[in-house]
Every structure is written in structure tokens, then in C-alpha cells.
Amino acid sequence: MDNLEQKTNVEVLPNPDGTMNWDARLASLGISTKKELKTRSHKWIMPEWMKGWIALIPALIFLILFMIYPILNTFIMSFCNNFYWVGNSGSSFVIINYIAGIQNTRASTELSWGIQNYVNVLKDPVFISALGNTGLIVIVSVPLTIIVGLLLAVCLNAIKPLQGFYQTVFFLPYVTNTIALGMVFNAMFSSGPGGLFNMLISIFGVSPQHWLDINASKWNMFVVIVIYSIWNGIAFKILVFMSGLAAIDKQYYDAARIDGSSKITIFRRITVPLLSPQILYITITSFIGACKSYSQIISLFGGGSRDFGGVDKNTWITVVGYIVKLIDSTADSAQGRGAAGCVILLAIVLVITLVQFGVSKTRVHY
């Protein structure tokens, strides 16, 4: 403070026209304007762009190494006909090896390029069944989960006492470990007469069924997969729908009630259109999520991470299951086929997203 006052004593006269010479006045206070900073001060100040890059570099190193490079590498790998990954021997970097001219096939022949991996994958009956299974899971479990979630959210929104309690209960499946609860479902659907679900259906006079063991039919397994998918996925949907419902203006409902609209009309004409952004969001994320089903299926069947049910352990194999099996496989051009599978999965995800955005243009009201 003393310092400041001393400096204010330095007289800075106004300009002849009465305006103040602010640069000089500020300088007298010890505050330099930018121009003077450059000319007078020799202290180096880090330019802004450099600060930006310094802040960015920690994240960027890892993003490039473990995200951007892998995307490119996997893409290129899928077009390499005879890529054979030999493990820890300097052969993993397809691009780098190619540029450096390192041989990385088992037979150490020249790399050859083409679409052989795609042909192999699409000819593979396991992959075709994986595509079909994934498609079924997507088509059945996603709409069911969304409809049940929407219904529950609307019901929850219509009650006042205990709303928070019910909401917390419905949220519980979100904070669980998919593997752990899959294991519990595996036991609940055990085939004995004392399996929990078998006991439940026996109330309705249905005899005990094989649900998940190797004697079970494909469709019994599917029932369990769908039930677990709904149980597992519903929490997130309810939460998003509830936050959407809370944002809808109550006046719309009052107006509709005065007009004497029925509950169903109100739901169809007010709730759904005003909730359409949330519905679109949930539809896209759950379609993509279901395309990538994996953990919830293997955790149900209980034969370890390569078991998708049935005698051949492939009954309900999914696309991701097919890919994961190939990641650390030592079979011929396994990684190439896996990479081709990844690219096909990416294409499917992209198409679904684009179609849904296309639909949303006419159907979603913002």
C-alpha cells in the first residue's frame, strides 16, 4: 500500500485536450501496459499456445498411443491377409513394421493385402451366428427395456409419497457388478426342481425347465438373456426418463385435463413427444450397447470367459464375443479376422446411429 501511494505521487499531467494519458498513468502506478512489457521487460513469458500443448500432452500421448493409433492399426490389420502375431517378438506394429519392412508373418513371406479376412469372417458360420444372435438380442431386448423403462418412469412420476424410495430401488441394478449378478442369475435359473425360477413357474403348473445348462434349448437361454438384459439395463433408462419428465411443464397436463383428454392420449400426445430427445438418446445408446453385448452373456452360462452356452459353447456367441476370442488367439491370421470383425461392428454401429439420427429429424421435438 505504501508503495502504491508513493508512486501515485509521481505527477502525470493530463493531455492538453483534457484526456488522461492512461499508459503513462498506469506506468506510474507500476502497472505496465502490454507494449511496454515487450520492450522493457526481459522476463520471458510462455506463449499461450505452448501452455495449451503442455496441458494437453499427458492426455494426448496416451490417446494417440492407445486410441488413435490402434484404430488405424486395426483397420490396416483387417486388410492384411497373412498377418500373424507372434507375441513378444517385435511384430505387433503393423504400420510401423510395414514401413520398416520387417517381416511379421509366420512364414516370413511378404505381407499381402486384400479383403481375404472379410471373406473368411463372413464365410465363418460362427460369425454369422454371432451376427444373428446379436441382432436378436438387439431387436428383442432393447425395445422391451425401453418400453418397460418408460412405463416405470411414467408410473414413478405419477406418485408422490415414496417416490424417492422407489427410484432408489429401481436404480440399484446400475451399481452392481455385471459378472457378479450374472452369477446370481445363473443360480436362480438352475435346472433343478428347486431352482428359484423353476419354482416360480411351477406355481402356474409349468414343469421344471433346463434354462442355461448344456441341455437347455436355445430359446430357453434366450429368455434368461432377455430377462437379465432388462434387469441390468432398466436402471439407467428410468433415471434418464425421470430427469426428462421432471423438465416437462405441468401446464401442458393441466390444459389437456381441462380438455378432457384421456390418460392414453395425454401419454401419446404430450409425454412421448416432449420426452423424445431422451427417448432418442436412450435408443441410440442402448442399441449400440446391445450390439456390444458380451459380459452379461458369459456371466450367465458359467463356463468361463469363452462360454456362450450349449454343447459347442457358441450357442449365444455375440459379435464382441467372436472378436474377444480372436484377440489373444494364436491361430492363423486370427488377429486379421478379429480386426475385420471389429470393422464390421463399427460399420453396424455407424449405420444404426445414422438411421436413428435420420428418423429423429422428423420425430424428435426439441
Add this chain to the structure above:
Amino acid sequence: MAEHELYFATDAQLRAYKIRKIITQVLLYGFLTLVGLFIILPFWYMIITSFKSTNAFENEELSGKLVLYLNSTNFSFEQFQKVFQGSFNFGSFYLNTVIVAVLSTTFTVVTTVLAAFAFARVNFKGKDVLFTILLGTMMVPGEMMMMTNYQTTVQFGWYNTFAALILVHGVSVFYIFYLRQTFQQIPNELFLAAKVDGYGHFQYLWKCMIPIAMPTIVTILILSLMGAWNAYIWPTLIASGENSVLAKMGISHSMLLVSNGLMKQFTSEFSNDTPARITGSLFATVPLFVFFLIFRKYIMRGISRSGIKG
């Protein structure tokens, strides 16, 4: 209630309306309770089964008289000893998972804060192009990266090490995007005011932006911790054996985390011991539940706002 009474001409109509309303409420609560029971059932089954003896459980299953409560014949603590025996080693699963969760969350938060700050506040060439590229990668399924990352990680000699679990999928574009949104909502005037006060960029980040964006950062922290707790595919691929660094020193230490440690029991000596495996599930679920009960508000608000499925 009083407002509605105005709409009705006769008492009979009012009574009909009231009755209808009561019936609707009863149906609503009935439906919600039924679904609630469906949601709770697996948890209840898990808890009850964990307290049963294996013999009693098997007898109940075979005779078709499974009971969902405890009595003097089926109650036993034997399962709780099993989860610390043999291939079941929950002490080690917990230790590994906590190490990975804490370190990877720290790593994620530090890199995310810095990167989000750079994208939100600092001006430099190429920023927008870079950000668009990163956003584009969010569309790509994780398996596509996993394919190459597996090879890269083995190449680095990280097979069966903590580094593979912590560093490889530690930086998330989604978190950077989410935090950048929050940072951008902080008015520019604040930055200029801080500049006048002599703050540099990084001081401003530390003293102003981080405190203001704390709710978002806490959400990222929680999601990242939960993600680490539930991670399954990557740990199974890259680290399901003995720690390779400790093995060189002659110490054998399993790298299994909670999820893949649990999954392994399906094929271990406990493959036929359902109550033991269910107790394992209970042990994997309880810490998450306690965590949820403590941070319930943050978790539910954070997830509905950020819209992420872990």
C-alpha cells in the same frame, strides 16, 4: 384436491372421480411394488444363499423346496471362510482392485482436467481440429482399440502388470468432453479478472476452475472408480495370471481383480459349489453398494446429467 372439485357438477361425479383416483393409485403402487420385488429378488437371493450351508442349499434345490429365508437347518457361516480359500482369494482381489481403481482414477482425473482445460480455455492452433478428431473416436467400439492394444501392451512388456490395467484405458475422451462443457460454462470475465490479479493460466485453473467445476470432477471420479471396479474384458485379456514384475523377484502374486477373479470360480474347484460362488458375488457387490449409499446423490445426479452407461 380442492381445485378438482370445481370441475364436477354433481356429488356423484365427484365420488366417481375420487374412487377412480384411489383405484389408479392402488394399481400404480401395486405395479411399482411388483417390479420393485423383481429388482430386489436377485439381491435377496444372493444374501440368503450366502448364509446357507452348501449341504442345505443342495438338498433344497434337489427336493424342490428352496426357501428364501434362513432357519436353523440351513443357516451357516461356512461360505464366508471359503471366499478366502484356494483359488478364491478375495483378499488379493480386493487389494488389486483397490490399487488399480485408485491409481487409474487419479491418472484419469489429472489428465482429464488438464486436457479439458486446454480445450476449454487456452487458445492455440489446431485445437478445434484435434477436438473433432477425438470426438469422432467416441463412436468407435472399444474392441477395435483392444485388438491392437493387446499387442502393444505385450510388446511393452506390460503383460500381467498393473501398468497395463492403469495406463492403457486410463484417458477417456468422454470425460474430457464432459468436463470441457462444464469449464466452458464458467464466464470469461472471471478469467480476465483473475488475469488482472496476476494469475497465470495454470494458477487460474487450480484456484478458480477446479473449485467451480468440482461437482463434475466428483462425478468423473465416481464413474471412473465404478468403472475400474466393474472392468472385465480388458483385465481378463491382459492380466489374469501372476504379476510378471513380482515374479522376477520370486514373489507370486495373482493379478486377478474382483470381476475376473469371480468369473474364474465358474471353472475352479468351486464350480459346483453354488453358495460359495454366490458369496463371492456378494463380496463383489457389497463395497459398490456401500459406496453407492454414501454418494447416492452425486451418483444419481451425475449419471442422469452426463448420461453415461458404464
